[in-house]
Ligand SMILES: O=C(O)CCC(=O)C(=O)O
C-alpha cells in the first residue's frame with residue numbers, strides 16, 4: 001500500500017509511528033486541492049494569559065456525530081464528512097484497525113502559521129487516545145518534547161502524503177508543536193483523525 005519505510009520513532013514513554021508516502025503523491029495532491037476548496041475553514045480567537053489573539057492557522061472540524069470539541073478555550077461544532085475525507089479516513093482506519101468519529105483539519109497558510117506546544121489530552125478523547133495525523137502540501141517540522149525530562153526531544157519533517165500515528169501513553173508524557181519557520185513555505189493541510197466521545 002505504501003512504498004517508503006515505516007519508522008517507529010525511538011521515544012521513551014511514547015508510541016509514535018511515521019509512514020512517509022502512506023498516500024501516493026498523485027492522491028495527496030488530489031486530496032490537498034479538494035480539501036483546500038471544500039473545507040469550511042475558520043479562524044478562531046484563542047485566549048492566552050488573558051489576551052485574545054486570532055489562532056495562527058485556520059481550522060475546521062468534521063464528524064459522524066454532533067458532539068462539540070473544546071480545546072484551548074475554543075469550542076468547535078462539527079460539519080458532516082465530505083467524500084475525500086471519508087476516503088482518507090477509510091484508508092487510515094484500515095491500517096489502524098479502529099474507528100475515528102472525527103477529523104480536525106488545520107491549514108497552515110505559510111511559515112508564519114503554527115501550532116503551539118500542546119498534548120491532545122482533552123477528556124473527550126478518552127485515555128490513551130490514538131491520533132492519526134495526515135499531512136498534505138508543504139513540508140513542515142513536527143517537534144516533540146517530554147513533559148518532565150527536558151533533555152528528551154525529537155523533530156521530524158512531515159512530508160506530503162505521510163501519516164503519523166500517536167498512541168499509547170504519548171499524550172500523557174509528551175507535548176508536540178508545529179513551529180513557525182522563516183523559510184519560504186507554501187500551504188500545508190493537516191488532518192488529525194480522533195475518536196471523540198460524549199462525556
Ligand atoms: O499540524 C500538525 O501536524 C499537528 C496538528 C496537531 O497537533 C493538532 O491539531 O492537534
Ligand SMILES: [Fe+2]
Nearest residue numbers: 118119120176
Ligand atoms: Fe496535536
